[in-house]
Amino acid sequence: xxxxxxxxxxxxxxxxxxxxxxxxxxxxxxxxxxxxxxxxxxxxxxxxxxxxxxxxxxxxxxxxxxxxxxxxxxxxxxxxxxxxxxxxxxxxxxxxxxxxxxxxxxxxxxxxxxxxxxxxxxxxxxxxxxxxxxxxxxxxxxxxxxxxxxxxxxxxxxxxxxxxxxxxxxxxxxxxxxxxxxxxxxxxxxxxxxxxxxxxxxxxxxxxxxxxxxxxxxxxxxxxxxxxxxxxxxxxxxxxxxxxxxxxxxxxxxxxxxxxxxxxxxxxxxxx
Numbered sequence: 001x002x003x004x005x006x007x008x009x010x011x012x013x014x015x016x017x018x019x020x021x022x023x024x025x026x027x028x029x030x031x032x033x034x035x036x037x038x039x040x041x042x043x044x045x046x047x048x049x050x051x052x053x054x055x056x057x058x059x060x061x062x063x064x065x066x067x068x069x070x071x072x073x074x075x076x077x078x079x080x081x082x083x084x085x086x087x088x089x090x091x092x093x094x095x096x097x098x099x100x101x102x103x104x105x106x107x108x109x110x111x112x113x114x115x116x117x118x119x120x121x122x123x124x125x126x127x128x129x130x131x132x133x134x135x136x137x138x139x140x141x142x143x144x145x146x147x148x149x150x151x152x153x154x155x156x157x158x159x160x161x162x163x164x165x166x167x168x169x170x171x172x173x174x175x176x177x178x179x180x181x182x183x184x185x186x187x188x189x190x191x192x193x194x195x196x197x198x199x200x201x202x203x204x205x206x207x208x209x210x211x212x213x214x215x216x217x218x219x220x221x222x223x224x225x226x227x228x229x230x231x232x233x234x235x236x237x238x239x240x241x242x243x244x245x246x247x248x249x250x251x252x253x254x255x256x257x258x259x260x261x262x263x264x265x266x267x268x269x270x271x272x
Contacts, residue, residue: 003198004028004063004101006092007072008039008046011107011159015070015191016044022195029063053087055095064099070194071143072107075135086138093142101149103203105194108155110183110208112137115243122155122206122251140206150203157183157210157247159190161267166217167224168271170233178218178236180244183210184264196257207252213263214246223265 001024005012008028016026029049030036039046049057051073063069071092075085096104111133113120131137140153160166166184170176185193193209196202218236225232253259261267 001025001067001198002027002065003068003070004066005070005072006049006063007074008035008044009072009074010164011187011190012070012072013039013044014187015072015194018191018195019198022199027062027066029057029060051088051091053084053091055091064095064101066099066101068103068105068198069096069101070105070107075133075139077133077135082135082138085135086142089139089142093147097148103150104143104152105197106140106143106151106153107194108140108153108206109133109136110155110157110210110245110247112140112155113245113247115245117241117244119246119248121248122208152197152203153206154194154197155206155208155247156190157185157208159187160184160264161186161188161261162270165224165228165269165271166264167221167228167232168230170221171225172231173233174235175237176217176221176233176235177242178221178233179216179241181214181246182217182220182264183214183245183247184220184267185209185211186261186264186267189259189261192260193252193257196252196255200255202255205251207255208247208249209252210247210249211259211262211264212249212253213265215263215265220264224269228269228271 003024005028008030016028020026028046031050047060049060112131114130
């Protein structure tokens with residue numbers, strides 16, 4: 001198939017390489033002229049494309065000459081208002097529908113789920129008042145409404161592995177929340193999961209992309225520090241546990257998907 005990937009970043013670039021190896025024709029987008037040139041030199045077909053939130057770029061109409069589009073643009077929660085990402089998705093959806101793209105995958109986040117202090121699944125009821133991430137919740141709602149394409153939403157947990165080492169973010173910190181379960185997925189499995197959805201034609205569904213096992217944060221941080229030689233957190237929180245959730249990946253596993261790395265304690269890394 002001709003597949004366009006909006007966002008050749010930490011997840012989108014390895015996905016592009018993986019799908020190309022499977023024989024698909026891949027075109028991706030980047031917002032950086034420097035990265036655009038670098039990827040082109042590597043032989044990765046890409047165009048400059050931005051959603052600010054209106055679309056701009058150079059030759060980006062080619063992105064919409066595709067059979068399938070993977071929408072992989074993380075919301076800018078710190079620098080933009082909650083309305084910014086939904087506006088990006090509105091503009092993108094208009095272009096998708098005008099072009100007649102038949103299939104869309106939206107990489108969402110498990111942060112849409114409320115903190116229930118228990119398990120959440122794809123059937124957990126969401127609404128504007130209980131979601132933890134209103135921008136992603138609204139983006140999903142926009143993509144599902146009045147559409148003429150096949151859609152699948154993948155709600156990924158913490159995307160880690162390779163150069164993303166969770167323990168490094170808390171090295172030497174004090175009062176760290178350590179006694180709550182993690183909802184992580186390794187980069188390799190995130191890429192494989194998207195490819196699985198495409199290969200198995202799993203459309204009109206929502207899936208959670210999270211490891212089957214959920215060790216406590218403390219265990220992950222301590223393992224990272226021990227294996228990679230940096231300082232663990234100085235102290236852990238002893239007060240009441242913060243709100244948390246355990247995200248189930250049962251639904252995607254029931255389609256035959258098998259995680260290569262089931263346990264975040266066994267993630268492998270290649271720090272830069």
